[in-house]
Amino acid sequence: MSNPNNIRNLCIMAHVDHGKTSLADALVASNGLINQRQAGRIRYMDSRKDEMERGITMKSSCVSLGYKRDGFSYLVNLIDSPGHVDFSWEVSTAVRLCDGAIIVVDVVEGVCAQTKVVLQQAWAENIRPVLVLNKIDRLILETKLSPIDCYYHIAQVLEQVNAYMGELYNTALLGRTAEEVEERQRVERERRVSERERERRVSESETPEAKHIFADWGIETVDDSELYFSPERGNVVFSSAYDGWGFSIHHFAVQFSAKLGMNKGVLMKTLWGDYYISNKGGEKRIMSGARDKRKNPLFVSLILENLYKVYDTVMNRKDKNETEKLAGALGVKLPLSVLRSTDVRQKLNFLCSEWLPLAPAVLDMVVDHLPSASSITEERAASLMCSATQRFDSLPPESQKLRQAFVKCSGAEEEPLIVYISKMFGVQRKQLPKETASRGQRTVGGVPAGGGGGTQGVLSEAELAARREEIRRRREEAALSAKDAEGNDLGRPLTAEEMAEMEQQQKKVAEERRLVEEARRKQDEEEVFIAFARVFSGTLRPGQKVYILGPKYNPLSALHLLKEGEISEDAVKDLPHIHVCQVSDLYLMLGREFERLERASAGTVVGISGLAGYVIKSATLASTPALPAFTELTPNATPILRVAVEPKDPRNLQKLRAGLKLLNQADPCVQVLLQASGEYVMVTAGEVHLQRCIDDLQEHYACTPVRVSDPIVPFRETIIPPPTVDRLNEAIEGENINLRKEENSDPLGTVQVEGRTGRLKVRAVPLPSSITSILECHQDLLKLVSQAAVVTSAACRSTDSHAVTEANSDVHITTSNETNSVTNTKSPEAEKEKADSLQVNSLSAALETRQKLSQETKSAIEDLKTSLNNAFQEAGPEWEEAVNKIWSFGPNGCGPNLLLNCIGTYPRPSVWDPATTVDSPLAAYDTNFITGFQMATAAGPLCEEPMMGVCFMVEDWGLPLPTTSSDDEQASRNLGISSGHVISLVKDTLRKAFEQQCQRLMCAMYSCVISVTSEVVGRMYSVISKRQGRIVDGDITEGSTSWNVTAYLPVVESMDFANELRKSTSGEAMPQLVFSHWEVLDMDPFWEPQTTEELMHWGEKADSGNVARRYINAVRKRKGLAIDEKIVEFAEKQRTLSKNK
């Protein structure tokens, strides 16, 4: 199959449990990979043990299917993706390889949170969707809607999906420039014209009467129809994957046009919608306005009523004769075994899947409505080649030329090879075809993986057989010679030595066989990494040498290789993010099985082995170094759940380490970190994802039992304006409610420190929330701003041997060779000089960074500054001019905390200005001051967690007076303080200033979407409120008894939440938890009951009341910090419980 016009690459996407894998079953069964009767039950694509046990998909996997229609053969590469929000990264990796998507919607639940997410993903990646409205059987059997209500319900779900598509379209239009909108409209117009032309040709070939009726109804072609799902256009299939049936309007239009003698084109337009059949005067006519005239629409009278009848006859009445009659009427022959079966669902499944087979309905829609692999537009090709901040025209001309290769999608030899790998996944070697298993000597993640290592000297199966043969032959010979000697057939009895030798031989053979078996089992179970890839251009062959480009590869760095022509390893040795590698094997992916391929040409989705040592998560393969690496996938779920892992047996640490490395490679979403404390930490998307990672680690990658810590939930520390009411909602009298504030007499909480290392006056102020959120959203830009803004002292410039020529941002710097000449000397001057030279170096680096910023980044920074300024203006007069006083952002130079320079005597330029030198002695310690600020904001005083939304206003800063020395110059050059002094002064003072305010803890919040039936809504609410959650939205889905509830739940309270919820709602509610935002916990961690009412309410200890304190203590305990907690209270002498004593 090498014609890309006949290849369709698509993925199935939906909310969790809407029936993706069951639908895939039907398609897989159509190719004979599974039995037709198992389809919808076996969930073939869920091949992992935990997937089968839990009944949810946890990874995306591909199956290549063949489909024949009208004499053409099509290759459909179908990727089943998970719907659980923890695995949404897997969906992204699937979408990248596809041109189209099947969106599945459960008609009972309607459009859910993940449905919107996947529609949005499809939109963002520019792939075309078609719709499958699944689980219609539930409307018939469970909700027991009448056919007409069922129709209106389905119409409403369709409306919801289309409304969301419209929303996406409008949002995208708003974000585009006028030219882009025009271009898109032009493409749309052209497509519509060609479609109308096709329609015209179809209708011309039909009867004139049909046209007449059609015209009478005054149907208009809607302009943006291309965007929406509509059954009459054929991009919607109605189905029950469980019962194995599905149909599009087209199927019934063909049937009824023959049966009722009506025009097919007309039926296509009217089978869905407000049309009904009128039987006036004995003549059947199709009329519009069914709803107004209280008539049953055609969809009800011709389709749904028939379906209802089938369900009623088979499932409710269970009448064998009637079932047989009905089957006959539908043209289905029921075999006797099915007819006699007592399993009515099986009977129904057989009947329906023969009457309305699901696979052809879906595959027809796929072939007709999803673009072929060769129809990549120039727009999509450009978006694959360059990220959002990079323009296509900024690529080198050699790279720009490659866009045509995407569009051409040709597998010809002369075309450049372009392959994108979206993820790596591990399979056991035994799952691969045998030929590969015997090669055995490849490497997995750099570790020799073949069966050779531990089995050296062990005989192969063939050698063993030869030995067995040899023994048999010898035994026969011995018997024969015995016969010869004694002249009878019984044979000479063996001598004792011969017997011993034979026994020994047999033992040896048995031992060798055991070793071979073990080696083979080990080899079979060993993980092999396969790259999940799509060939966009050219042809890939096993053994081919290719360039492998990392995600950060820039073609400019290796363009010179183009001249060499040959792909050689030596040439790329020193170049970053580019390697040369040899592809091992290519595989056609068939769900749980693989088949070897001799070549993979443009348009196909394949598995590639032999790249484990080169690819970590994603990569690009190319035959030319001019190709830029594909843009990275955008994550839509932030991994938030952290745990520390350690081997149960400390001797296995190395194994764990290697296992984590492999896990990191195999899972697109997990992050593996080695903390400064030496702990190995895994960051996962949620509880289910965490469990999958642990299972993988224990069973496949590390093969050692591991101990998992309690989740390390992140917190933030912040300050708030003083509250006006206490915990019982009574007005607070007296100024001081914060116990820690008592030491300070300043009402604003300003802290002033004066000592040997200088003086400092700082005040901490809560940042307006609008500012905090702007800072949070623009971390990348802030980092760039911080890197480009370095201030140094003018003094160091004049004393150093560097020539800095300055012309605002266009500064040209020459650094003399002696820069590092004064090192390793301990004298104060030398140290000072060293510090100066370091400063000048950082200044030059900052200037360079600034010069490198592209025009777009510069304007993005300007926009950020303006929006910050506007937000400050709105926040109140006290924030006026604040934007121009910003000294730094923290922590890490990009966090949501600010340092403001309000010192009258230090005219330091703001962070927005270019790196510069300032004529002030303070400037020499400027970077140290910033470091102190970064350290203070990285770990707050509550529990050493980062701060958020805090602004430090520095009102005064002075260095200590110079020591009285005879040598004036020496004194001014050396004030007697080191950079360390400044850092610790700043850090301590800022922390003190923070403590003077009302401190609060901030919790990470999950947004949690649950859909349940009304019977268990109450129980669900109680579980949420018990875990400090908060319902933000809850509404009954129209036309059904199910509720869609959205709640916020602190991440710290979310452990085992899904399980508890499932238990308390009898398995009905399944929460989807996604990290949403940070929220201030409205509880003073230092609060203790004081008033009589409070004491009455919470008792003297109030240990049940202070949640914030509980969280803080838990974090402090984990970090080994001091806790203000009594371990034993009211201790009593131990007594036995016996009454007599």
Ligand SMILES: Nc1nc2c(ncn2[C@@H]2O[C@H](COP(=O)(O)OP(=O)(O)OP(=O)(O)O)[C@@H](O)[C@H]2O)c(=O)[nH]1
């Ligand atoms: N009644 C009914 N149940 C269905 C239908 N399709 C799927 N199911 C059931 O819905 C449940 C989930 O089906 P799956 O196919 O695993 O759903 P999924 O979308 O693949 O789920 P994830 O991959 O975990 O997101 C299973 O219990 C199926 O038996 C259907 O058409 N009718």
Ligand SMILES: [Mg+2]
């Ligand atoms: Mg699934």
